[in-house]
Amino acid sequence: xxxxxxxxxxxxxxxxxxxxxxxxxxxxxxxxxxxxxxxxxxxxxxxxxxxxxxxxxxxxxxxxxxxxxxxxxxxxxxxxxxxxxxxxxxxxxxxxxxxxxxxxxxxxxxxxxxxxxxxxxxxxxxxxxxxxxxxxxxxxxxxxxxxxxxxxxxxxxxxxxxxxxxxxxxxxxxxxxxxxxxxxxxxxxxxxxxxxxxxxxxxxxxxxxxxxxxxxxxxxxxxx
Amino acid sequence: xxxxxxxxxxxxxxxxxxxxxxxxxxxxxxxxxxxxxxxxxxxxxxxxxxxxxxxxxxxxxxxxxxxxxxxxxxxxxxxxxxxxxxxxxxxxxxxxxxxxxxxxxxxxxxxxxxxxxxxxxxxxxxxxxxxxxxxxxxxxxxxxxxxxxxxxxxxxxxxxxxxxxxxxxxxxxxxxxxxxxxxxxxxxxxxxxxxxxxxxxxxxxxxxxxxxxxxxxxxxxxxx
DNA sequence: TCAAAAGTGTTAGATTTACACCCATGA
DNA sequence: TCATGGGTGTAAATCTAACACTTTTGA
Numbered sequence: 001x002x003x004x005x006x007x008x009x010x011x012x013x014x015x016x017x018x019x020x021x022x023x024x025x026x027x028x029x030x031x032x033x034x035x036x037x038x039x040x041x042x043x044x045x046x047x048x049x050x051x052x053x054x055x056x057x058x059x060x061x062x063x064x065x066x067x068x069x070x071x072x073x074x075x076x077x078x079x080x081x082x083x084x085x086x087x088x089x090x091x092x093x094x095x096x097x098x099x100x101x102x103x104x105x106x107x108x109x110x111x112x113x114x115x116x117x118x119x120x121x122x123x124x125x126x127x128x129x130x131x132x133x134x135x136x137x138x139x140x141x142x143x144x145x146x147x148x149x150x151x152x153x154x155x156x157x158x159x160x161x162x163x164x165x166x167x168x169x170x171x172x173x174x175x176x177x178x179x180x181x182x183x184x185x186x187x188x189x190x191x192x193x194x195x196x197x198x199x200x201x202x203x204x205x206x207x208x209x210x211x212x213x214x215x216x217x218x219x220x221x222x223x224x
Numbered sequence: 225x226x227x228x229x230x231x232x233x234x235x236x237x238x239x240x241x242x243x244x245x246x247x248x249x250x251x252x253x254x255x256x257x258x259x260x261x262x263x264x265x266x267x268x269x270x271x272x273x274x275x276x277x278x279x280x281x282x283x284x285x286x287x288x289x290x291x292x293x294x295x296x297x298x299x300x301x302x303x304x305x306x307x308x309x310x311x312x313x314x315x316x317x318x319x320x321x322x323x324x325x326x327x328x329x330x331x332x333x334x335x336x337x338x339x340x341x342x343x344x345x346x347x348x349x350x351x352x353x354x355x356x357x358x359x360x361x362x363x364x365x366x367x368x369x370x371x372x373x374x375x376x377x378x379x380x381x382x383x384x385x386x387x388x389x390x391x392x393x394x395x396x397x398x399x400x401x402x403x404x405x406x407x408x409x410x411x412x413x414x415x416x417x418x419x420x421x422x423x424x425x426x427x428x429x430x431x432x433x434x435x436x437x438x439x440x441x442x443x444x445x446x447x448x
Numbered sequence: 449t450c451a452a453a454a455g456t457g458t459t460a461g462a463t464t465t466a467c468a469c470c471c472a473t474g475a
Numbered sequence: 476t477c478a479t480g481g482g483t484g485t486a487a488a489t490c491t492a493a494c495a496c497t498t499t500t501g502a
Contacts, residue, residue: 003259004313008275009233012305012316035227051232055305055316079303079318081236081279089228090275092236092316094303162480179483180465202480203473386453403456404492426453428499455498463490471482 011091014059015046015130017077017137018067020102020117021154026170027102028134029066031115033127037087043127044134045115046093059096068109073099073153075144077137085129093129097137099153121173142171149190152211160198160206161185190215235315238283239270239354241301241361242291244326244341245378250394251326252358253290255339257351261311267351268358269339270317283320292333297323297377299368301361309353317353321361323377345397366395373414376435384422384430385409414439 018029033043045066049058056076064070077095085091102117110116118124120138123131144150151167152159165181185191190212197205242253257267269290273282280300288294301319309315326341334340342348344362347355369375375391376383389405409415416439420432 004235004315007235007272009235010273010275011228011231011233012236048231049234049305049316051234051314052307054307055303058305076302078300079279081273081282081318083276083278091228092273092279094305160481177466178481179467182482183484199473203475204471204479204481205473206481384454401492401494402454403494406455407457423500426499427501428452428454430454449502451500451502453499456496457494459493461490461492463488465488466486467484469483471480473477473479473481475476475478 011089012049012055013046013091013093014049014055014062015044015080015093015095015133016059016063016066017044017095017097017134018063019097019099019120019137019141019154020105021167021170022102022117024166024170026120026138026167027117028120028123029110029115030118030123030126030130031113034114038127041127042124042130044095044130045113049094055094056096059094063096063098066109066113066115067100067105069100069104073150075140077133077140080129080133082129087128093133095133095137097141099141099150101154101156103156138171145171149188149211149216158194158196158198158208158210160201160208162201162206164191164209235313236273236279237270237315237317238273238279238286239268239304239317239319239357240283240287240290241268241319241321241358242287243321243323243344243361243365243378244329245391245394246326246341248390248394250344250362250391251341252344252347253334253339254342254347254350254354255337258338262351265351266348266354268319268354269337273318279318280320283318287320287322290333290337290339291322291324291329293324293328297374299364301357301364304353304357306353311352317357319357319361321365323365323374325378325380327380362395369395373412373435373440382418382420382422382432382434384425384432386425386430388415388433 020027030042030044033039033041045062047058047062049055059074063072063074074096077097079092079094081092083090123134125131154167155163161182165176165178169175191209192212194208194210196208198208199205244251244253254266254268257263257265269286271282271286273279283298287296287298298320301321303316303318305316307314347358349355378391379387385406389400389402393399414436415433416436418432418434421429422432423429
């Protein structure tokens, strides 16, 4: 096809911002880059888009390769395409973010890949434009959290209201009033109380809740 | 670099969603595709990303080529990368939207490119995934309009409050209360009244306003 | 003189925020 | 027994939404 062939082809990669929540902090998975150029620099985990896969599939595959997890909540952040963003060759990269429950990530697999959870408020300088990718991913994620109950993806199936509140506080970077927060949760209707009690966080014990997907889809008047 | 060369390269293009506002309607520039595959189908205007330009530059160049206009408000919509999205070859496309004042677009240039303004509420089926691109662009644009005064980019330098209101109504797809709308505009402070009167829209005449960029940057408490 | 768009305030209702104390338990 | 986190309601303030009439002027 001569119409196409008069133009240049480029490499396209995906870079993944994996969000986790631990110790009341929002975290991101980063590791030391193991190839040149940029060997040894802090970096997001990424990979190239193959000829026979969509960009979404490439991102899903990459995250799955890193974490062993599937069916994650993932969204595209956008394309990053400065000419010299990759010091080696021209590579356009498409960033994606994923939300995972830190506890679901097998420690062994994490160490094998040489990545670690880093507090999003205290990130080092990363390779290329990765800091920018994370900033944009966080912005989009925060926005999403305001309009859809995606936060549960960062928590275990069962969680306490305090955990949930800390999560919202970490994402939005501001403290919330406990009573107002719980009032809104009650109004939502799709966060259901279980009979179970969590005694790990306090002496008295806190009720465990779970997200009721069905209730959400029946009555999606989310707000937070 | 063997690390790169073991991976496939692909073509990367940009597709541009050019928004305009006319006759109280939000419009998009589309034209009949003039090359195979898909010749004759309705399509967005696009182009390939060259080896020596960033993706943002490619989008800017493409829009400028089409409209002759520079310094437009442009934002990336996202990357579209289904394997078979282009029926000819594997092409990943990055969509951008731009806001222009319809009156600034030279009619001759428009005809030369064979594009026309189509009401966004009544778009035909477009080539490939272009309808999806437009949907996403509109969603992002609407969101942006809620938090930043970008609407002025779709209007002449001088405009009446009725025009501005119609613009907001067209973008959001719902009618607004005239008094509430004007109240909010007054509160904003960076939409300044001029001494000029527009007599084209009514017998009585309406005051013309302009956007005061300086006032906005000093006090950006935008809401709408 | 009348049709057509411009312009202008008030009030009720809804939403949001601020705020303080008792409870249960393990150490 | 006391320190720690869990759990609960109300009132003031703010924001939002609903609403109708007068003005100007060209045709």
